Amino acid sequence: MSDDGSVASSALPLVNPTADTLVFPRHRLRPGVSAEEASRFGELRWELAHLAHSDTARSKAFLWSNFPSALRPSFMRIAWALANIPTPDVLHQRLGARSKAVLSPSSLMSTLTTFRHFARWLKRQGITEISQIDQQLLTQYADHLTEKGWTNDYDERRLFALSRVWAYAPFLLPEDRMVMPPWEDPGAAIIDFLGDDFSRGHDGENREVVIHPATMSPLLIWALRLVLDLAPDIISAHRERKRLTDRIRQNSSEALDGPQRIRDYLRTLQASGNGLPTYIGTVGKHFRREDWAENALPVNLGFIAGTLGVTHAQVSTHLAQLPDGLLLADGAPLNVEIAARIDGKPWTDTIDFTEARPLATHLVTAALITVAYLSGMRPEEVLHLERGCSKREEREDGTVRYLITGRHFKGVIDEEGNTIAGGELRTEPWTVIEIVDRAVKVMESLHSERLLFPRSVTPRRNQPDEMEIEAEGLASSVLAPRFVSFVRWANEQATRLGREHELIPSDPHGRITLRRLRRTVAWFIYRRPGGRIALGLQYGHVGTSMSESYGGRTKADMLEVLDYEKTLALADTLAEAHDRIESGEAVSGPAADRYIAAAQEFNARYPGGFVSLKQMKELRNNPRLQIFEDSQALLTCNLDPYKALCDPELAKVGSQELSTPNWGRCNPACQNISRADSNIRRVESDIKQIDTELADPLAPYPLRVRLQQCRSSRRSTIEQHKAIARRAKITK
Incomplete structure (x- = not known):
């Protein structure tokens, strides 16, 4: 064995499979796939889905027929090596290495796709053999990637795919071996080859774009309407x-x-x-x-x-x-009685024979949106939920919660650090709100399949080719058209029923996906903590259930997404506070000094925004910078959990410390309250609205009394602010 841990090539049988050799080891094949069905080395179509063990697997074939013919034999042997030989130690020893011993189907597909792109580029350079590649040519390829304008992460993955070819050299025939890429030199850095602007983006859901509120709100309204109101008619x-x-x-x-x-x-x-x-x-x-x-x-x-x-x-x-x-x-x-009502009227006169199956598909989509959005689960976690996964639990204190048991996939590895393709049962159930449990029950009533979201409840389509793999569960890749169809149907109903205010506009950032739903609910929880999802349910309840679901996890999960959004919301609130004070706004209230000090500290510490995740964590955990604002509350909360009158557990020994305000229990006597001039302008606007309602001669007497009380309270707030408000100039 050499100093770098690799095995001497003379001790290894070199990779040179025969045409009838299996492409993948038998023990890695998907259950139900026989050796006779599995891809052979000599075939030009390799079915990578034979490696996928999930219930949502679909055909993922790599076609060698469109690979440059001169380079195809070498890269096919290299690809076989990647699928059958564990990742060499030299790749595990790289700084920040995250390589697994065995490539997953998606990683293998990504790597083979890179090989094809690289081979086509080599063909344009007149290269027909791997032995003709030198470090200068590899540097030119890196420059080519930079010029194409792809993302930095994408370019880095392509260069790493070529590093794999070099790392496997001891196992390859001489004509298949590639020189060490210059970016693998101990004195080199990836930034030297991908430009001065290279940087790695945040991992995971934090890179997903939030669905615009104008799109998300009516989308959820229609999803919940189907699940909670129309489901019995559609199921019948x-x-x-x-x-x-x-x-x-x-x-x-x-x-x-x-x-x-x-x-x-x-x-x-x-x-x-x-x-x-x-x-x-x-x-x-x-x-x-x-x-x-x-x-x-x-x-x-x-x-x-x-x-x-x-x-x-x-x-x-x-x-x-x-x-x-x-x-x-x-x-x-169909001979079905229409029971559901919208605005007191039947939502439709009849359901036609040809409408029943599309409506069932829309109901599946609505339940999928409801469960995914309000639970915070990842796409694969939602799509692998099974019948009977949700249960109601009555606790000793008289409260009720709903628990969902299912599989999770991220970070699930075996003893050797390889990803377990089928995931594993989550030891801690997800805690969800009742609406999610009802969506689960709707799916269990709609069909009798094992999976909650099976492929069987779909629009009519052609059967898959006998060479293709299509598991019983829905795959994330097929959901985008379903969301489009659901939005189109909902908009047709909104127009037909005269509910134009419930039309779902197109999202400015493109198609709706399950991953975007997960990021979006975190945004809503911290940007609209007092906002209502639908039917009176507040986002704060959803945030609480998610925190309970993920609080005991050792790995970063949904809490990471929630923390990310909480930090951005805090930063926006503090930046706005700084702008208010700098523009000369006065501040009143028992927490006015803390509000001003927080704005000053934030501006001094982060004048140019965030540079790192460490800074975001520091901001999130700084007790002096916990400033929260809700337009409906007409105030700013400068949260000190030991003074928070909105916390029903405040005086109880051993209770958990409040991390965000409970806007539904906001107490005007709380010492955490402050108000700036802009808050008071919203109070004045509120009074104008009250005056408009009081001017209505048909307003019932009890309502008039209540409105007059609200008006008096708001007028008192304005007078108090004018009497004690003070100004402070932030030092630049």
Whole structure:
């Protein structure tokens, strides 16, 4: 063994697989994938999903057919080495190394994609063999990446993929070995090759863009409306549609009396004056006669066949000889009673046969948004939830909480440090609010599958190719179109029902994803602590449940995202406080001095913003800088947990220290209150609104009394502020 820990090449069999050699080791294959089905080295399509053990796995094939042919044999052997030989020690010994012994399917796909990009670039340089590559050429490739303008992290991963080729050299044939990249030289740094502007961004969800509030608020309103109000109607329609489709016979031998049933059915329709059920969808079994008007709806074969228990062919045969005088109905409404109401009126008159399955899909999407957004789970954690995962727990103090048990994936590794593909059961359940539990129960009522969000409850689609892998669970990659479809449907309903204020606008930062939902709820918790999610539920309740879920975790998780948003919210509030005081605003209240001092300290410590995560942590943990503002409270809270009258546990021994204000219990006598002139302007605006309501001669007497009391209280606040407010100039 050499000094760097690598094994001498003379002691190793060099990588040179035959065409029928398995690409991946048998023990790493996905359960259910036999050796006969697994990819072979000589094939130009390698199915990487054979390595994925999750319930949301989908085909992830790498195609060698579009790889430069001259370099393909060498890179195929290199790729086989990466999949079958543990990562060499030299890569584990790099500064800040995070390499695993075994590459995950996604990392392998990323690496192979980089090989293809690199090989195409080499082809343009006239390179046909790896032995022709030198350090100068690799430096030119690094320059090429920088010129393309991709992200720094992306460029770094591409260069590291080439470092892997060099690291595996002792295992490779001489013609497949690559010179040590210049960025792996002990005296070099990655910044030397990726430009002076190179920097690593924050990891994880903190890089996700928050969904705009104007988009998120109505999106959640419609998601909760489906889960809490419309779900029973949609589930009933889904079951009725399934009952009808299950009755459709596949061949005429199963319905020998089918022709007579159809004739009786048509005669009954004609006698009653009812029309033939029509098809209002875009895909499905339907029938249209040539002599019908162009705008006439086709007959719904599936609805009729299911109603009568016959075949599609039997129905279409008799429809071709329709008796004169039969009318066409407007759709094929299911026999489902509409119970849900919006503004006291039924939300729809009927649910059509063709609408039932799309509505079920929208219900799945709504439940997915509800669970993901209000629990703070990661996408894979949500998508792997199973039937029976949620339970109600009554505690000794009389309170009730809801617990969800499921699998988690991030940071789940084996004894050798390799990622466990299927994750593991989380030892500590997620604590959630009741709405999340109700969304889980809705999914359990909608279907009978093992997974809470199965692929089976989806719009009609072609079956996957026999070469493809498609597990029973939904995959994150297919959700974006579902969100788009859900928004389109919700906007159609908002327009139809005259609820234009609930239209969901497009998000300025692009498509909605589960990862963005996770980041967005943290933003709302700290930016709108008194704001209401829907139906009176406050974000503070969600924040509390998330803190309880993640507080006992040893690894950074949702608390990291919450802390990140709390710090940004604190910084914004303090920066605004500094601007107010610098512009000459006066401050009043028992905590006025603390408010001014906090603004001064913040401006002195962070005049140019944050430079590091360490600074963010210092700000978050500085007890003098805990300044919180809520426009609905018409004040600023300078939180000192030992003075906080909003804390119901304040006087209790051993109670947990309050970390954010409880705006729902704000007490005007609290010593943490301060008000600046801008707060008072909002109070004055509030008084104007009250005066407008008092001017209404039809306002009930009890309401008028309450409004007058509110007006008097706000007027007193203004007078007190004017009497004791003081100004302070922040030193620049």
